[in-house]
Amino acid sequence: MRIECRHYKEDDFIRVRDFLKNIFGKWSVGHVFMPARWEYIVFHPNIVPLKQAGVFEQIGLWEEDGEIVAVAHFESELGEVYLDVDPNYTFLYSEMIEYAEANLYEIKEDGRKSIEFHVDESNEALKALLEERGYIRDVALYEVYSGRSIVDELPDLKLPEGLLVRNIRKKEDDGRRLRVLWRGFDHVGEPDPKDLWNSCYMQSAPGYDPSINIVIENEEGNFVAYAGFWYDHLSRTAYIEPVCVDPDYRRMGLASIALTEGMRRCRLLGAENVYVASDVGLYKSLGFSQVSISYSWLKQLSDK
Incomplete structure (x- = not known):
């Protein structure tokens, strides 16, 4: 069947969320953008100016027979890219990278175009493709997911008086x-x-x-x-x-x-499980441990 790429439309929100839900269990945590995180960011008030400016329409969707099989998107600003794909369609990675370079880059104050991909450390295929295209992994720029089971016993904490x-x-x-x-x-x-x-x-x-x-x-x-x-x-x-x-x-x-x-x-x-995009001491004290790490892969796309 033919796979078609198109730009995101406002009424695609639920379809993208449900796509992320469907592939979440097929990948390890961190390999895919969490569906709840997508919902949180799309309905965050700070995103409203981007919606009004039509920036969300630069997100790319790949569909087969009307069903989403891949999404190239940012989180809260252009230039920071996430590629989410059904495991059976990873052959789309190269096309998705090209789409992101053409549509999801950031223009810096000096007029230069730049882009960074957030890539889970376990995603060897995507890492190899980015390296071939001249991207550099910056180990100083990363994000983590921490998680814990909540089937287990939870702490019994005392609330201070008057609260x-x-x-x-x-x-x-x-x-x-x-x-x-x-x-x-x-x-x-x-x-x-x-x-x-x-x-x-x-x-x-x-x-x-x-x-x-x-x-x-x-x-x-x-x-x-x-x-x-x-x-x-x-x-x-x-x-x-x-x-x-x-x-x-x-x-x-x-x-x-x-x-x-x-x-x-x-x-x-x-x-059964709970996750957070952080590894600060607060979560460690509550029994969370790191479950994934993603580094930024950077490239300057062009001169002024």
Whole structure:
């Protein structure tokens, strides 16, 4: 059958997510972009300007008989490329690299075009092709996935007095959700009420489940910690994003408490494993270990 390549359209979101779900179990973790991570980033408020500018249309899809078999995409900005492909279609890698070089590059301030591919260290075929085309692996630029089973026993952590742990409530909690994310990611002052749409937008993602998005609330009713989870029933895996703690409440173990509660709730939904794109000490202390590492393969495509 003939395989056709085309540009991404707005209504392809679900189809790409479902494609990633279908191939997730066929590859090892890290070899494929996690479907929950795709959903998180597409519905992240910071991505809205890219959508409005038509940048998402530069993503490439390969289809056979109307079914997606491969996707070349970025995450949050042009120039950083991920290639996801059904294991039976890895012969498309060369074509996908050429597509990315023509459509997904970044233009630097000096006018030069550059591109980097995120490649799982276990993907020998893709690494060899990039090396043949003059790409250089930068071991200083990498991303990892850490994970753990949640079938096993979870930590029993004590919540400090005066605090309450619960899940988010849509609409009712939007303002407080915005505030804890604003302060938790070290922005100065208080959030602008005009940005309240941020919470509404992310929570409009089809896979957003308020029952597994955990907050810790103080006696004044403000949220002081947040741990977001995304659950994929097909693979029985959960993905963590985002996690933050208000600066005034750090070093109290609140992130660990919120994460543990979220993992417990994901387990009730049927989750067997949980993953996060990080290997910081917080996750190691909760029993996570590194399951994959991807390095950046870099190339300058042209002069000015």
